[in-house]
Every structure is written in structure tokens, then in C-alpha cells.
């Protein structure tokens with residue numbers, strides 16, 4: 001789509017150039033120099049035709065971003081975004097240009113919204129050149145050796161061969177790869193890959209604070225926790241450490257292979273390789289290997305499973321907070337309660353008290369608080385009597401209660417949680433149909449959802465993003481495609 005538009009534009013620009021009455025960029029060029037600007041459908045292309053740069057609007061988004069993509073890959077694939085947190089809405093009246101020795105983006109009202117921000121000379125000889133390796137370099141035309149700035153030092157979510165993810169010892173700063181917010185929004189997302197200062201392993205953080213994955217230390221050949229790296233004839237990884245910085249870089253043993261490493265919106269780092277025969281990106285490796293190892297992937301009151309897509313569901317009695325975000329594979333907003341709790345509501349005083357729904361075989365949420373009581377019944381009432389208490393668990397460790405939102409739940413991890421819900425969320429007694437549904441449901445889903453006596457309500461029930469409940473309810477085993485997905489996520493597909 002985008003590529004086609006751009007090439008047809010390049011075509012028409014040739015005519016314009018022929019008559020040479022524009023002050024804009026010469027197309028097919030790989031360079032932006034002083035007194036030139038790029039806007040609208042204009043692009044620059046690297047000398048060997050590998051990469052292209054211009055304004056790009058992802059999916060149904062209404063915003064444009066100065067982006068770089070593969071020019072030779074038929075599926076439009078973005079590798080770098082300049083103004084990821086400052087989009088523009090009209091590409092025809094916005095420009096990318098050299099201004100006072102920097103590469104800048106001016107928006108519709110000619111306000112500066114992005115800049116390479118260097119104290120360079122204000123010389124007119126500064127140029128920006130798009131390289132065939134996907135590195136956009138700003139340099140002084142009269143001194144081409146030392147770049148003033150380069151996009152490889154400011155990656156977005158993609159680490160290309162030849163680039164690096166470094167830790168700068170002098171400034172104590174990290175270059176990091178940061179995921180997009182969702183599949184149509186390149187703004188800074190929750191997940192980031194960093195090179196740790198100590199012992200040089202790579203780590204992935206959730207929201208810049210919570211570490212949920214590490215590569216383990218580098219032993220000279222591989223990272224200790226990434227055995228996939230052994231017997232690897234595709235990627236030439238190397239580690240550099242000097243007084244200024246430490247970093248990894250990689251190259252392809254066979255430079256004609258197109259490959260990229262991304263910090264994906266799934267919270268996984270993925271190495272993908274382009275297969276021209278199938279015209280698809282092939283997943284080589286995804287880390288962490290299991291989706292549910294990604295911290296809080298399903299957001300508050302969400303529950304993660306490693307097997308069936310979507311990997312996130314809402315807990316019983318909850319619906320996705322933003323179905324739109326869920327559709328774009330961003331589950332981090334989690335779920336919201338369907339029926340308000342009674343607790344603390346004086347005007348509803350004569351209604352039935354809140355109750356607890358049993359969720360078996362789950363990983364318990366983050367941040368439990370321990371309560372010194374001697375029985376399950378006392379544990380239950382200590383939760384019921386505190387309006388901020390949303391769940392409890394009673395097991396060999398005694399009584400735990402949760403105050404506030406529940407985070408980081410996962411299916412199939414052996415524990416039992418009692419979730420506080422409004423009484424109306426529970427089935428009324430004596431309906432045979434309801435009981436049958438409950439049995440089926442429980443067998444497949446560990447009683448994650450309360451069973452309903454009334455099937456209509458059941459269908460709008462557990463708030464599963466884009467899959468209707470009934471499709472889950474009657475599914476007894478995984479389809480072949482799902483099995484493949486599970487295996488692919490498990491790791492290595494060649």
C-alpha cells in the first residue's frame with residue numbers, strides 16, 4: 001500500500017524534476033541537504049534501495065510519523081520512527097528538513113516537534129544521509145567521517161544488523177529498544193530492552209521499572225539463558241567493552257538475509273527473518289518464550305494463558321477496559337468490573353452481600369498482604385469486612401488478601417484465588433442448564449468464569465476481547481493452527 005503510493009509518487013516527481021520548478025527534494029535521492037525539505041508523499045531511498053524514509057500513517061491511525069521502512073520487503077515494515085511521541089496530522093503542511101545544523105520536523109503550524117538536538121555548527125553543509133544498512137546519519141558534508149548524530153544511536157523498537165544496544169559508561173545512560181503502544185501506535189510502549197550495567201546481560205523492563213526477563217551473563221559465545229544462540233550459523237553476535245561503553249552488535253553471516261530484532265508489543269523480544277518465498281516474516285526466536293512470563297501482560301483483572309489466542313481474558317465479572325485497545329493487541333489496560341460491589345454503598349443496604357468466586361489453578365496476583373487468622377472462614381471474612389479487599393487466598397502459607405487491583409494472574413499455575421464479586425454476578429440456584437454449562441466451563445477453564453444459570457447472560461459473560469464466549473465454551477482442544485502457534489512461541493522455528 002504505502003510503498004505503491006510512494007513509488008507512483010516518485011514516478012510523477014520525475015516529471016516534475018524534468019521541468020525542475022520545485023525547490024523540494026530530488027527523488028530517488030538518499031540525502032536531505034540544507035534548503036531541501038521532505039513532506040507529503042515524498043521519500044528518500046538509500047543508495048542500494050534497501051530502505052526508504054518518509055511520512056507514514058499506521059493502519060487506521062489518523063496520525064503521521066517520519067518513519068523508515070524496508071523498500072524491498074513487500075509487507076510494509078517500519079524499522080524506525082523519529083517523532084514517535086509527537087505525531088502530526090497533515091503530512092502535506094509538515095516538513096522534515098535541516099535547520100541550524102539539525103534534522104528537524106516542523107508540524108502544520110511550523111512548530112518544531114522533533115529535532116536531532118545537537119550543538120552542531122550552523123553550517124549549511126550539514127546533510128542527512130539514509131544508509132543501506134538502515135542508519136540515518138547526520139553529518140557535516142565537509143567532514144564526512146564523524147557523524148553528528150545517527151539513528152542507530154536512537155533506536156525505536158527495532159534493532160537492525162549493524163546497530164547496537166549500548167550502555168554508555170560515561171553518562172550512565174542506556175540505549176533501549178521500546179515497544180510500540182499498540183499495532184497502530186508507535187508511541188513509547190510499556191516494554192523495553194536494555195543492556196544492564198552489571199555483568200552485561202540484557203534485561204526487559206515493564207514500564208521502565210519492573211524487570212521480567214534476563215538473558216543471563218555473556219560467556220563469550222552466548223548468553224547463559226539463551227541456548228538458542230549456540231549452533232547459530234545465521235547471526236554473528238559480538239560483544240564490545242571499552243572505557244566508554246559496552247554493547248552488543250550483530251551482523252548476518254549471509255548479508256543477503258533480511259532480519260530484524262524487535263521489542264514487540266507482546267512484551268517479547270523477537271528475531272524475525274524475511275522469507276521471500278512466502279512473502280512473510282518468519283519468527284526465529286521469541287523471548288521470554290512464554291507469553292505469560294511478560295509482566296502484567298493482561299493488565300489489571302486480566303488473566304493470561306499461554307495457549308489460546310487471545311492470550312488475555314478478563315476475570316469473571318469483568319470486561320475489557322478498552323475493546324479498541326484489545327483489538328489492537330494492547331491488553332495492558334486490563335479489565336473493569338461489570339457490576340459495582342455492594343460494599344460501602346449505604347443506599348443499597350438491603351441488597352445481598354458481595355460474594356467470592358473461586359478461581360482455581362491460577363498464578364496468584366502480585367502484592368498479597370498476609371493476615372494472621374486461623375481458618376479459611378476467618379480469611380474470607382477479613383476480606384469481606386474491608387471494602388478495599390478484592391480477593392483472598394487461603395493455603396498452606398495461611399491467609400493472603402489483596403487490596404486494590406489484581407495484577408499478573410495466569411491460568412494453570414496451581415493456586416486458588418477467591419475473587420470478590422457483586423452477588424448478582426452469581427447464578428441463581430436451581431437451573432439445570434446453568435449447572436451443565438458450569439461443568440463444561442470448569443473442565444476447560446479451571447472455573448475462571450462464574451457459571452450463569454441463564455445462557456443469554458452467559459454469552460455476554462466473561463468479556464473475552466474479540467472471541468465470543470461461546471466459541472471458547474465449546475472448544476475442547478486446540479486447533480492445529482493453535483498448536484503451531486504454541487510451538488512457535490515455545491521458541492525456534494527455523
Ligand SMILES: *[C@@H]1O[C@H](CO)[C@@H](O)[C@H](O)[C@H]1NC(C)=O
Nearest residue numbers: 004005006008009012040041
Ligand atoms: C499521495 O498519495 C496518496 C495515496 O496514494 C494519493 O491519494 C495522493 O493523491 C498523493 N498526493 C499527491 C500530492 O500526490
Ligand SMILES: *[C@@H]1O[C@H](CO)[C@@H](O)[C@H](O)[C@H]1NC(C)=O
Nearest residue numbers: 033034035036123124125126
Ligand atoms: C540556502 O538558502 C540560503 C538563503 O535562502 C542561501 O544563502 C544559501 O546559499 C542556500 N544554501 C544552499 C546549500 O543552497
Ligand SMILES: *[C@@H]1O[C@H](CO)[C@@H](O)[C@H](O)[C@H]1NC(C)=O
Nearest residue numbers: 058059060061183184327328
Ligand atoms: C480499519 O478500519 C476499517 C473500517 O473501519 C476496518 O474494516 C479495518 O479492519 C480496520 N483495520 C485495522 C487494521 O484495524
Ligand SMILES: *[C@@H]1O[C@H](CO)[C@@H](O)[C@H](O)[C@H]1NC(C)=O
Nearest residue numbers: 089107108109110111112113
Ligand atoms: C504544532 O505543535 C505545537 C506544539 O506541540 C502545538 O501546540 C500545535 O497545536 C501543533 N499544530 C498543529 C496544527 O497541530
Ligand SMILES: *[C@@H]1O[C@H](CO)[C@@H](O)[C@H](O)[C@H]1NC(C)=O
Nearest residue numbers: 116117118119120121148149
Ligand atoms: C550543547 O551546549 C550546551 C551549552 O553549551 C551544553 O550545556 C549541552 O550539554 C550541549 N549539548 C550537547 C548534546 O552537546
Ligand SMILES: *[C@@H]1O[C@H](CO)[C@@H](O)[C@H](O)[C@H]1NC(C)=O
Nearest residue numbers: 190206207208209299332333
Ligand atoms: C508507568 O509508570 C508511570 C510512572 O513512572 C505511572 O505514572 C504509570 O501509571 C505506569 N503505567 C502503568 C500501566 O502502570
Ligand SMILES: *[C@@H]1O[C@H](CO)[C@@H](O)[C@H](O)[C@H]1NC(C)=O
Nearest residue numbers: 236237238249250251252253
Ligand atoms: C563477525 O563480527 C565480527 C565483529 O563485528 C567481525 O570482526 C567478523 O569478521 C564477523 N565474522 C564474520 C564471519 O562475518
Ligand SMILES: *[C@@H]1O[C@H](CO)[C@@H](O)[C@H](O)[C@H]1NC(C)=O
Nearest residue numbers: 169170240241242243244245
Ligand atoms: C572514549 O572516549 C574518548 C573521549 O571521547 C575517546 O578519545 C576515546 O577514543 C574513546 N575510546 C574508545 C575505545 O572508543
Ligand SMILES: *[C@@H]1O[C@H](CO)[C@@H](O)[C@H](O)[C@H]1NC(C)=O
Nearest residue numbers: 322323324325326327465466
Ligand atoms: C473489535 O473487534 C471486533 C471483531 O473484530 C469488532 O466486532 C469490534 O467492533 C471491535 N471493537 C472496537 C472498539 O474496535
Ligand SMILES: *[C@@H]1O[C@H](CO)[C@@H](O)[C@H](O)[C@H]1NC(C)=O
Nearest residue numbers: 340341345346347348349351
Ligand atoms: C449504590 O447502589 C445503588 C442501588 O443499587 C446504585 O444505584 C448506586 O449506583 C450505587 N452506588 C455506588 C457508588 O456504587
Ligand SMILES: *[C@@H]1O[C@H](CO)[C@@H](O)[C@H](O)[C@H]1NC(C)=O
Nearest residue numbers: 369385386387388389401403
Ligand atoms: C483494609 O486493609 C488495608 C490493608 O490491610 C488497610 O490499610 C485498610 O485500612 C483496611 N481498611 C479498612 C476499612 O479496614
